[in-house]
Amino acid sequence: MSEENNKKINPNPLTEEVVKEIQEVDKDFVDPYKPNPKLEKQKVGKI
């Protein structure tokens, strides 16, 4: 999150609602409590 955006939104506590607010101004912000949907899926070996 950029410093400018940080001034508009208080990220503490970083609740789900706050995460949504941040993502409205910073689409690259990732909720650290959830899997990153932009992360490339890795196929795992089966045993």
Add this chain to the structure above:
Amino acid sequence: MIFTVPMKPINVDGELQFAYSINTKKGQIIKREDWLEQSNLNNVEYYPSNDKITKSLNNYIMLKGKVKVTYTWEEADNITEADVTKFKNLCAEFNPEDIYANWEDGENSVSWTLEYPACINEWTERSLAWELKSKTASLEILEDGTEILCVLQDNFGWEFKNVDLKPQESIETNKNTNLCYLFFGDKCEISVPSLDVGEETFIYNAKQYEVKQLTSSKCFIKNTSDNPCKIVMLCKS
């Protein structure tokens, strides 16, 4: 949230995100600054007779090294000495590592330090299933090179089990649910006996920090590294 532990994430089949720490340094920390920060709060489960104790919503597992976990509360949290005692009793009852932990009481806080004891000898439900419903909770790295695994789930409801294997030690591992993933804290060899009459055995190798899906009904996992190794199983029906 404060998160200064460098992690390498792996998105497994779009189901789970495993993240393991890299080159940790003493003093690095993971901290929730408010209980409300956590995801899946609508799934939180309270201890039957105590609403200051909940099922943990985080999935941090120590693989190596030494950590300090601290719960800190404010007056509004209304946590009493009896709640802390109950919490400690639950840790003693359900966490095999608890006998190796050093507890410390502070003013409006309680903490424990633990050096990875590699003491879980059979497949066991994850430790730290219960935690205090305190405003903040933190995990601090106390030793360089400490290794932490963090698992994030898209859909709530995964069960966590774990076991510690000494070098060259093996363990029989059964698949009891439809979906089953294994995370290997170090190098392992996996033997899968064939169901055919010929009794052929298929051998697979897992690298350190690799994730594999267990689709066979049974396998045997052997720690082929020179160090104690934690294996973590995530399963879901």
